[in-house]
Each structure stands twice: as C-alpha cells, then as structure tokens.
Amino acid sequence: MHVEFVINGDAKTLLVNDYRRADCVVIDCNINNCEGIFKTARRIGGNNNAAIVLGYNALRMGSWKCESFNAHLLPIGEGLLVTRRGSDFGVSEKKSRWIVKVDQCTGEEHVFRVRSPHGKV
Known part of the structure; x- marks a missing residue:
C-alpha cells in the first residue's frame, strides 16, 4: 500500500498526469474549483472499477450539486461526498x-x- 499526500500544484493536471491510476482520491471541497477537480477525478481511470472519489467539507457546496456529480452526500462531520469512478457509477x-x-x-x-x-x- 502506498499513500501520498499532495498539496502543491494544479490538482487537475496532477490527477490527469501523475495520479490517474490512484485507487482513491480525496478532495477538500473548501478549495477553489473543487467541482471541476471532483469531475476530473471521476473521469480518469483507476486500477479497477472500485476506485472511489471522496470529497470532505462537502456541506458548503450544497446538496443540489451532488446530483451533478452522481454522488452521495453523507452527513458526516462537515459533509462527505462519495462516488465511484466511471460513467455509470455513483447513485x-x-x-x-x-x-x-x-x-x-x-x-x-x-x-x-x-x-x-x-x-x-
């Protein structure tokens, strides 16, 4: 198992170029353009179909945005957005x-x- 925390650089570029095979991507929904980063993370390919994308601090985004992500918004902490990668995963x-x-x-x-x-x- 390998866990890597990345805090520098353009998130979309890093996801597409360096982390496209990640099994799990966690995104802070308080950052700018988290919606675009979340959508990019859902589109890129992982090692398997069970790869997931999580967004924490998701309550600030509003529950209406979960439908556009095809994701579940869980009332845990400040909100946890959960979805799987691929076009037909999620809700x-x-x-x-x-x-x-x-x-x-x-x-x-x-x-x-x-x-x-x-x-x-």
Missing part, C-alpha cells in the same frame, strides 16, 4: 436512504444506508 437506480444516529454517551455519529424493497423509500 444507483435502487431507492435507499441514509440514517444518522448519534451515540448520546460518546457523541459518535453512526451512518447506515437502508435499501427499501422494490424501490420504495
């Missing part, structure tokens, strides 16, 4: 919803995805 046709429970003793957030039978939510 599926199946209906589901996210449930957030906060442990009153520890303050931990527990997030569950619940799929409804026969596409009903």
